[in-house]
Amino acid sequence: xxxxxxxxxxxxxxxxxxxxxxxxxxSVPEQVYTLRGTLKELELDQNNIKEISPEMGKMTKLRxxxxxxxxxxxxxxxxxxxxxxxxxxxxxxxxSEIPEAVYSMKALCSLIxxxxxxxxxxxxxxxxxxxxxCIDLENNNLGRLPxxxxxxxxxRTLSVMGNSFKIPRPxxxxxxxxEVIAWLKNRVPA
Numbered sequence: 001x002x003x004x005x006x007x008x009x010x011x012x013x014x015x016x017x018x019x020x021x022x023x024x025x026x027s028v029p030e031q032v033y034t035l036r037g038t039l040k041e042l043e044l045d046q047n048n049i050k051e052i053s054p055e056m057g058k059m060t061k062l063r064x065x066x067x068x069x070x071x072x073x074x075x076x077x078x079x080x081x082x083x084x085x086x087x088x089x090x091x092x093x094x095x096s097e098i099p100e101a102v103y104s105m106k107a108l109c110s111l112i113x114x115x116x117x118x119x120x121x122x123x124x125x126x127x128x129x130x131x132x133x134c135i136d137l138e139n140n141n142l143g144r145l146p147x148x149x150x151x152x153x154x155x156r157t158l159s160v161m162g163n164s165f166k167i168p169r170p171x172x173x174x175x176x177x178x179e180v181i182a183w184l185k186n187r188v189p190a
Contacts, residue, residue, distance in 0.1 A: 019043040021066075028053060037061065045069050045089070054078035057101075068092055068112070080104030091115050091136065098122070107131055114138040114159065123148035130154065138162045150184035 015035050025047040032042070036059040045068040052067070057078030062085055069092040079101035087110045088102065095116040102111065103125040111129075114136045123146035126132070133154050139162035149158065157177045168183050 014038045017041040017043075020047070022046040025049055027051065028056065030055075033058065035059070040064065042066070052076060052079065057081035060084060063087065063107075065089070075099035075101045077101050083107060086110065086131075088112065098126075103128060105129070109154075110134040112136045113140070115140070117141050119143065121146055121149070123151075127151050133157065135159070145184065147184040147187035147189070150181050150188060155181060 016038055018032065018035065018039060018041070020029070020032075021043050022045070025044070027049060028044060033053070033055045038061060039059060040061055041064040042059070042062060043066040045066045047070050049067065049070040049072060052072060052075055054076040057076065058081060060081055060083060062082055064087040065082070065085060066089045068089045072090065072093040073095065077100060079099070082105055084107050085105045086107050088105065088108060089112040091112050091114040093116055095113060095118055097118055098113065098121065102108070106129065108129050109131050111132060111134065115138070118137065118140040119142065121137075121142065126135070127148060130153050132152050134157040135149070135155065136157075136159040138159045142160065142163035143165055145160060145165050145168065149155070158180050159177065160180065161173055168180060172183050173180060
């Protein structure tokens with residue numbers, strides 16, 4: 001789709017949702033950033049994207065960002081400007097840690113980071129995401145599950161199967177998120 005802009009770069013139309021799913025993109029097209037004043041949902045899943053431009057951090061109306069099934073290793077710190085982002089899906093990428101910019105996304109309700117290479121968590125930073133309801137960290141390289149995750153106030157869904165940690169045991173994990181969160185809460189240091 002061609003997006004019309006005035007000579008000032010101001011948006012003429014009011015596109016709120018854009019899907020560029022499965023388009024074999026190597027990067028996010030520059031034209032996408034011209035939609036920063038109106039775009040609320042951006043689907044870039046199933047492409048070959050390796051890097052995200054700092055320009056995406058100016059898309060302050062964005063509420064949903066789907067980058068699933070790409071080759072992203074990190075996010076630029078400028079994405080901390082996505083203050084209205086509620087849903088971030090970066091499953092099936094090449095993340096080795098939770099990007100620092102994520103900790104500034106205070107409206108985040110759903111954080112999907114399954115099937116990456118994340119080896120450790122900073123639970124104290126995640127606690128600051130007070131709107132977080134769902135975290136999916138399945139099939140990563142987590143060697144430890146910090147009990148402090150249970151202190152995220154609204155957390156209801158915590159998916160962590162397929163990691164290398166031995167505690168909590170698989171039988172606890174099999175009982176579901178409520179049981180895992182309760183198990184972690186009982187292990188928070190006083």
